[in-house]
Amino acid sequence: MKKISRLCLVFLLASSLYPQAITPLAIEPPAKVTIPRGKSATFKLQARIAAGYHINSNAPHEDYLIPLRLNLTASPLVVEAVKYPTPHDEKYSFSEKPLSVLTGDFFILVTLKAPENLEPQMHVLTGKLRYQACSDKACLTPKTLEFRLTADVR
Amino acid sequence: MSRFQFLAALGLIAIGLTSCTTQSKADEADSAVRPSKDRKKAPEFKLKDSDGKLVSLASYKGKTVLLNFWATWCGPCKVEIPWFIEFENKYKDKGLAVLGVAMDEEGWEVIKPYIAEKKVNYRILAGDDSTAQLYGGVDSLPTTFLIDKDGMIAGVHVGLVSKSEYEKDIQALLGLPAGK
Numbered sequence: 001m002k003k004i005s006r007l008c009l010v011f012l013l014a015s016s017l018y019p020q021a022i023t024p025l026a027i028e029p030p031a032k033v034t035i036p037r038g039k040s041a042t043f044k045l046q047a048r049i050a051a052g053y054h055i056n057s058n059a060p061h062e063d064y065l066i067p068l069r070l071n072l073t074a075s076p077l078v079v080e081a082v083k084y085p086t087p088h089d090e091k092y093s094f095s096e097k098p099l100s101v102l103t104g105d106f107f108i109l110v111t112l113k114a115p116e117n118l119e120p121q122m123h124v125l126t127g128k129l130r131y132q133a134c135s136d137k138a139c140l141t142p143k144t145l146e147f148r149l150t151a152d153v154r
Numbered sequence: 155m156s157r158f159q160f161l162a163a164l165g166l167i168a169i170g171l172t173s174c175t176t177q178s179k180a181d182e183a184d185s186a187v188r189p190s191k192d193r194k195k196a197p198e199f200k201l202k203d204s205d206g207k208l209v210s211l212a213s214y215k216g217k218t219v220l221l222n223f224w225a226t227w228c229g230p231c232k233v234e235i236p237w238f239i240e241f242e243n244k245y246k247d248k249g250l251a252v253l254g255v256a257m258d259e260e261g262w263e264v265i266k267p268y269i270a271e272k273k274v275n276y277r278i279l280a281g282d283d284s285t286a287q288l289y290g291g292v293d294s295l296p297t298t299f300l301i302d303k304d305g306m307i308a309g310v311h312v313g314l315v316s317k318s319e320y321e322k323d324i325q326a327l328l329g330l331p332a333g334k
Contacts, residue, residue: 139231
Protein backbone atom coordinates (compact mmCIF):
# COMPACT_ATOMS: atom_id res chain seq x y z
CA MET A 1 0.00 0.00 0.00
CA LYS A 2 2.84 2.31 0.99
CA LYS A 3 4.56 1.52 -2.32
CA ILE A 4 1.43 2.31 -4.34
CA SER A 5 1.03 5.65 -2.52
CA ARG A 6 4.63 6.53 -3.36
CA LEU A 7 4.14 5.60 -7.03
CA CYS A 8 0.98 7.74 -7.18
CA LEU A 9 2.88 10.64 -5.68
CA VAL A 10 5.70 10.28 -8.23
CA PHE A 11 3.13 10.09 -11.06
CA LEU A 12 1.30 13.22 -9.85
CA LEU A 13 4.58 15.10 -9.49
CA ALA A 14 5.71 14.06 -12.96
CA SER A 15 2.43 14.96 -14.68
CA SER A 16 2.34 18.40 -13.06
CA LEU A 17 5.73 19.22 -14.57
CA TYR A 18 4.61 18.81 -18.19
CA PRO A 19 3.05 21.79 -19.99
CA GLN A 20 -0.72 22.03 -19.58
CA ALA A 21 -3.20 23.70 -21.95
CA ILE A 22 -3.16 27.42 -21.23
CA THR A 23 -6.34 29.21 -20.25
CA PRO A 24 -5.15 32.79 -19.79
CA LEU A 25 -8.29 34.14 -18.12
CA ALA A 26 -10.61 32.60 -15.54
CA ILE A 27 -13.74 34.29 -14.22
CA GLU A 28 -15.95 33.74 -11.22
CA PRO A 29 -19.38 35.35 -11.04
CA PRO A 30 -21.24 35.42 -7.70
CA ALA A 31 -23.54 32.48 -7.06
CA LYS A 32 -26.55 34.77 -6.61
CA VAL A 33 -27.44 38.46 -6.52
CA THR A 34 -30.41 39.64 -4.51
CA ILE A 35 -32.22 42.73 -5.77
CA PRO A 36 -35.29 44.31 -4.13
CA ARG A 37 -37.94 45.42 -6.64
CA GLY A 38 -37.46 49.03 -7.70
CA LYS A 39 -33.85 48.98 -6.44
CA SER A 40 -30.38 48.40 -7.79
CA ALA A 41 -27.61 46.03 -6.74
CA THR A 42 -23.97 45.82 -7.74
CA PHE A 43 -22.08 42.58 -8.18
CA LYS A 44 -18.44 41.77 -8.82
CA LEU A 45 -17.28 39.57 -11.64
CA GLN A 46 -13.94 38.31 -10.36
CA ALA A 47 -11.24 37.49 -12.89
CA ARG A 48 -7.71 36.16 -12.86
CA ILE A 49 -5.14 36.38 -15.66
CA ALA A 50 -2.49 33.67 -15.83
CA ALA A 51 1.07 34.72 -14.98
CA GLY A 52 3.07 35.93 -17.98
CA TYR A 53 -0.02 37.14 -19.82
CA HIS A 54 -1.82 40.46 -20.06
CA ILE A 55 -5.14 41.38 -21.61
CA ASN A 56 -6.07 44.62 -23.31
CA SER A 57 -8.12 46.97 -21.15
CA ASN A 58 -11.58 48.14 -22.18
CA ALA A 59 -9.92 51.24 -23.66
CA PRO A 60 -6.65 50.29 -25.39
CA HIS A 61 -4.45 53.14 -26.58
CA GLU A 62 -4.04 51.60 -30.02
CA ASP A 63 -6.94 51.20 -32.45
CA TYR A 64 -5.81 47.81 -33.70
CA LEU A 65 -6.09 46.14 -30.29
CA ILE A 66 -9.21 44.25 -29.19
CA PRO A 67 -10.72 45.73 -26.01
CA LEU A 68 -12.14 43.89 -23.02
CA ARG A 69 -15.95 43.80 -23.40
CA LEU A 70 -18.70 42.55 -21.11
CA ASN A 71 -22.14 41.86 -22.52
CA LEU A 72 -24.92 40.88 -20.18
CA THR A 73 -28.36 39.77 -21.32
CA ALA A 74 -30.31 40.96 -18.31
CA SER A 75 -33.91 41.46 -19.48
CA PRO A 76 -36.33 41.99 -17.73
CA LEU A 77 -33.71 43.45 -15.38
CA VAL A 78 -31.77 46.49 -16.50
CA VAL A 79 -27.98 46.87 -16.66
CA GLU A 80 -27.43 50.31 -15.15
CA ALA A 81 -23.65 50.40 -15.21
CA VAL A 82 -20.57 48.35 -16.05
CA LYS A 83 -17.40 49.57 -14.37
CA TYR A 84 -14.23 48.11 -15.81
CA PRO A 85 -11.08 47.93 -13.68
CA THR A 86 -8.47 50.67 -13.85
CA PRO A 87 -5.77 49.50 -16.27
CA HIS A 88 -2.07 50.27 -16.13
CA ASP A 89 0.37 51.16 -18.90
CA GLU A 90 3.07 48.66 -19.67
CA LYS A 91 5.73 48.49 -22.35
CA TYR A 92 6.36 45.19 -24.12
CA SER A 93 9.16 44.12 -26.45
CA PHE A 94 6.80 44.19 -29.44
CA SER A 95 5.25 47.61 -28.72
CA GLU A 96 6.78 50.99 -29.46
CA LYS A 97 4.62 52.68 -26.81
CA PRO A 98 3.22 51.39 -23.52
CA LEU A 99 -0.09 49.55 -23.83
CA SER A 100 -3.15 49.89 -21.60
CA VAL A 101 -3.44 46.45 -20.03
CA LEU A 102 -4.67 44.36 -17.12
CA THR A 103 -2.60 41.71 -15.38
CA GLY A 104 -3.13 39.47 -12.37
CA ASP A 105 -6.45 39.65 -10.51
CA PHE A 106 -9.16 42.17 -11.29
CA PHE A 107 -12.91 42.56 -11.11
CA ILE A 108 -15.66 44.21 -13.12
CA LEU A 109 -18.50 45.88 -11.26
CA VAL A 110 -21.97 45.49 -12.74
CA THR A 111 -25.01 47.34 -11.42
CA LEU A 112 -28.40 45.79 -12.14
CA LYS A 113 -31.82 47.30 -11.53
CA ALA A 114 -35.01 45.36 -10.90
CA PRO A 115 -37.99 47.37 -12.21
CA GLU A 116 -40.71 48.11 -9.64
CA ASN A 117 -43.37 46.13 -11.55
CA LEU A 118 -41.34 42.89 -11.63
CA GLU A 119 -42.78 39.82 -9.88
CA PRO A 120 -40.56 38.45 -7.08
CA GLN A 121 -38.76 35.49 -8.66
CA MET A 122 -35.37 34.15 -9.77
CA HIS A 123 -33.94 35.24 -13.10
CA VAL A 124 -31.03 33.54 -14.80
CA LEU A 125 -28.94 36.05 -16.70
CA THR A 126 -26.25 35.18 -19.23
CA GLY A 127 -23.07 37.13 -19.75
CA LYS A 128 -20.19 37.08 -22.18
CA LEU A 129 -16.73 38.45 -21.52
CA ARG A 130 -14.64 38.93 -24.64
CA TYR A 131 -10.94 39.45 -24.25
CA GLN A 132 -7.65 39.16 -26.03
CA ALA A 133 -4.54 38.01 -24.21
CA CYS A 134 -0.87 38.27 -25.12
CA SER A 135 2.46 37.44 -23.60
CA ASP A 136 5.61 39.39 -24.42
CA LYS A 137 6.17 37.19 -27.48
CA ALA A 138 2.80 36.04 -28.79
CA CYS A 139 -0.91 36.79 -28.76
CA LEU A 140 -3.69 34.28 -28.29
CA THR A 141 -6.73 34.46 -30.54
CA PRO A 142 -9.60 36.52 -29.01
CA LYS A 143 -11.77 34.46 -26.71
CA THR A 144 -15.21 34.78 -25.14
CA LEU A 145 -16.00 33.41 -21.70
CA GLU A 146 -19.67 32.78 -21.01
CA PHE A 147 -21.21 32.79 -17.56
CA ARG A 148 -24.59 32.59 -15.85
CA LEU A 149 -25.81 34.64 -12.96
CA THR A 150 -28.89 34.13 -10.82
CA ALA A 151 -30.71 37.32 -9.83
CA ASP A 152 -33.15 36.87 -6.95
CA VAL A 153 -35.73 39.65 -7.28
CA ARG A 154 -37.63 40.15 -4.03
CA MET B 155 14.61 3.40 1.96
CA SER B 156 14.53 6.17 4.53
CA ARG B 157 12.14 9.09 4.24
CA PHE B 158 15.08 11.35 3.43
CA GLN B 159 16.28 9.06 0.62
CA PHE B 160 12.76 8.88 -0.79
CA LEU B 161 12.37 12.67 -0.80
CA ALA B 162 15.83 13.08 -2.34
CA ALA B 163 14.89 10.61 -5.09
CA LEU B 164 11.68 12.54 -5.76
CA GLY B 165 13.64 15.76 -5.96
CA LEU B 166 16.04 14.27 -8.50
CA ILE B 167 13.17 12.99 -10.63
CA ALA B 168 11.60 16.46 -10.52
CA ILE B 169 14.85 18.16 -11.53
CA GLY B 170 15.37 15.64 -14.31
CA LEU B 171 11.87 16.13 -15.69
CA THR B 172 12.13 19.90 -15.44
CA SER B 173 15.41 19.95 -17.30
CA CYS B 174 14.01 17.64 -20.00
CA THR B 175 11.03 19.97 -20.49
CA THR B 176 13.24 23.07 -20.46
CA GLN B 177 15.63 21.51 -22.95
CA SER B 178 12.81 20.60 -25.30
CA LYS B 179 11.47 24.17 -25.10
CA ALA B 180 14.94 25.54 -25.82
CA ASP B 181 15.22 23.26 -28.85
CA GLU B 182 11.85 24.51 -30.10
CA ALA B 183 12.92 28.11 -29.58
CA ASP B 184 16.08 27.60 -31.65
CA SER B 185 13.97 25.86 -34.27
CA ALA B 186 16.86 25.17 -36.57
CA VAL B 187 15.76 23.66 -39.85
CA ARG B 188 14.97 19.99 -39.30
CA PRO B 189 16.84 17.32 -41.23
CA SER B 190 14.89 16.15 -44.31
CA LYS B 191 14.10 12.76 -42.76
CA ASP B 192 12.28 14.44 -39.85
CA ARG B 193 10.03 16.63 -41.98
CA LYS B 194 6.30 16.09 -42.37
CA LYS B 195 4.10 17.06 -45.28
CA ALA B 196 2.61 20.53 -45.00
CA PRO B 197 -1.20 20.19 -45.02
CA GLU B 198 -2.76 21.36 -48.28
CA PHE B 199 -5.20 24.29 -48.18
CA LYS B 200 -6.99 26.64 -50.52
CA LEU B 201 -7.63 30.21 -49.40
CA LYS B 202 -8.54 33.45 -51.14
CA ASP B 203 -6.11 36.30 -51.65
CA SER B 204 -6.99 40.02 -51.62
CA ASP B 205 -8.09 39.83 -55.29
CA GLY B 206 -10.51 37.00 -54.51
CA LYS B 207 -8.29 34.47 -56.27
CA LEU B 208 -8.23 30.97 -54.77
CA VAL B 209 -4.66 30.09 -53.86
CA SER B 210 -3.49 26.59 -52.98
CA LEU B 211 -0.31 25.65 -51.16
CA ALA B 212 0.28 23.00 -53.85
CA SER B 213 0.80 25.80 -56.39
CA TYR B 214 3.99 26.73 -54.48
CA LYS B 215 5.66 23.37 -55.00
CA GLY B 216 9.27 23.92 -55.98
CA LYS B 217 9.51 27.04 -53.83
CA THR B 218 10.55 27.50 -50.23
CA VAL B 219 7.53 28.96 -48.42
CA LEU B 220 7.50 31.08 -45.30
CA LEU B 221 3.90 30.57 -44.15
CA ASN B 222 3.05 33.15 -41.51
CA PHE B 223 -0.21 33.03 -39.52
CA TRP B 224 -0.91 36.52 -38.17
CA ALA B 225 -3.69 39.02 -37.38
CA THR B 226 -4.08 42.79 -37.44
CA TRP B 227 -4.73 42.83 -33.66
CA CYS B 228 -1.48 41.00 -32.90
CA GLY B 229 1.31 43.29 -31.70
CA PRO B 230 4.20 40.79 -32.10
CA CYS B 231 3.01 40.03 -35.68
CA LYS B 232 3.34 43.72 -36.50
CA VAL B 233 7.05 43.60 -35.68
CA GLU B 234 7.71 40.81 -38.19
CA ILE B 235 5.94 42.33 -41.20
CA PRO B 236 8.83 44.63 -42.27
CA TRP B 237 11.21 41.65 -42.02
CA PHE B 238 9.00 39.56 -44.30
CA ILE B 239 8.77 42.45 -46.77
CA GLU B 240 12.55 42.50 -46.83
CA PHE B 241 12.80 38.71 -47.22
CA GLU B 242 10.36 38.80 -50.13
CA ASN B 243 12.51 41.43 -51.86
CA LYS B 244 15.80 39.78 -51.07
CA TYR B 245 15.01 36.09 -51.65
CA LYS B 246 12.11 36.00 -54.12
CA ASP B 247 14.42 35.42 -57.07
CA LYS B 248 16.28 32.75 -55.13
CA GLY B 249 13.15 30.65 -54.63
CA LEU B 250 11.41 32.02 -51.53
CA ALA B 251 7.71 32.88 -51.34
CA VAL B 252 6.30 34.59 -48.26
CA LEU B 253 2.64 33.79 -47.63
CA GLY B 254 0.70 35.54 -44.88
CA VAL B 255 -2.49 34.00 -43.55
CA ALA B 256 -4.52 36.64 -41.72
CA MET B 257 -6.71 35.20 -38.97
CA ASP B 258 -8.93 38.25 -38.42
CA GLU B 259 -12.58 37.29 -37.91
CA GLU B 260 -13.69 40.47 -39.73
CA GLY B 261 -11.87 39.37 -42.88
CA TRP B 262 -10.81 41.67 -45.71
CA GLU B 263 -12.61 44.67 -44.24
CA VAL B 264 -9.79 45.00 -41.70
CA ILE B 265 -7.01 43.14 -43.53
CA LYS B 266 -6.96 45.23 -46.73
CA PRO B 267 -6.43 48.67 -45.11
CA TYR B 268 -3.79 47.18 -42.81
CA ILE B 269 -1.69 45.60 -45.56
CA ALA B 270 -2.03 48.75 -47.67
CA GLU B 271 -0.75 50.86 -44.79
CA LYS B 272 2.18 48.51 -44.15
CA LYS B 273 2.92 48.29 -47.89
CA VAL B 274 3.00 44.49 -47.74
CA ASN B 275 4.62 43.17 -50.93
CA TYR B 276 3.94 39.46 -50.38
CA ARG B 277 0.71 37.53 -50.84
CA ILE B 278 -1.84 37.67 -48.05
CA LEU B 279 -4.64 35.12 -47.72
CA ALA B 280 -7.71 35.32 -45.49
CA GLY B 281 -7.45 32.42 -43.06
CA ASP B 282 -10.20 30.32 -41.57
CA ASP B 283 -10.55 27.94 -38.64
CA SER B 284 -10.37 24.80 -40.74
CA THR B 285 -6.99 25.83 -42.20
CA ALA B 286 -5.75 26.74 -38.71
CA GLN B 287 -6.86 23.30 -37.48
CA LEU B 288 -4.80 21.63 -40.20
CA TYR B 289 -1.76 23.39 -38.73
CA GLY B 290 -2.43 22.41 -35.12
CA GLY B 291 -5.00 25.05 -34.16
CA VAL B 292 -2.68 28.07 -34.39
CA ASP B 293 -3.96 29.56 -31.12
CA SER B 294 -0.81 31.66 -30.65
CA LEU B 295 0.12 34.32 -33.16
CA PRO B 296 2.45 34.79 -34.85
CA THR B 297 3.05 31.20 -35.85
CA THR B 298 5.31 30.68 -38.84
CA PHE B 299 5.98 27.49 -40.75
CA LEU B 300 8.99 27.08 -43.01
CA ILE B 301 8.08 24.77 -45.85
CA ASP B 302 10.75 23.34 -48.12
CA LYS B 303 10.53 23.14 -51.93
CA ASP B 304 9.09 19.62 -51.65
CA GLY B 305 6.16 20.84 -49.57
CA MET B 306 7.51 19.47 -46.28
CA ILE B 307 7.50 21.40 -42.98
CA ALA B 308 11.14 22.11 -42.21
CA GLY B 309 10.62 24.32 -39.15
CA VAL B 310 8.14 26.24 -37.07
CA HIS B 311 8.35 29.35 -34.92
CA VAL B 312 5.62 30.06 -32.39
CA GLY B 313 5.71 33.63 -31.12
CA LEU B 314 8.12 36.41 -31.92
CA VAL B 315 11.66 35.32 -32.73
CA SER B 316 14.54 37.37 -34.08
CA LYS B 317 14.93 38.41 -37.71
CA SER B 318 18.33 36.73 -37.86
CA GLU B 319 16.80 33.42 -36.77
CA TYR B 320 14.36 33.55 -39.69
CA GLU B 321 17.07 34.58 -42.10
CA LYS B 322 19.31 31.73 -40.98
CA ASP B 323 16.48 29.25 -41.63
CA ILE B 324 15.64 30.76 -45.02
CA GLN B 325 19.26 30.66 -46.16
CA ALA B 326 19.60 27.05 -45.04
CA LEU B 327 16.47 26.06 -46.96
CA LEU B 328 17.52 27.94 -50.08
CA GLY B 329 20.97 26.39 -49.89
CA LEU B 330 22.61 29.80 -49.57
CA PRO B 331 25.73 30.43 -47.52
CA ALA B 332 24.83 31.84 -44.09
CA GLY B 333 25.04 35.60 -43.63
CA LYS B 334 24.86 36.52 -47.35
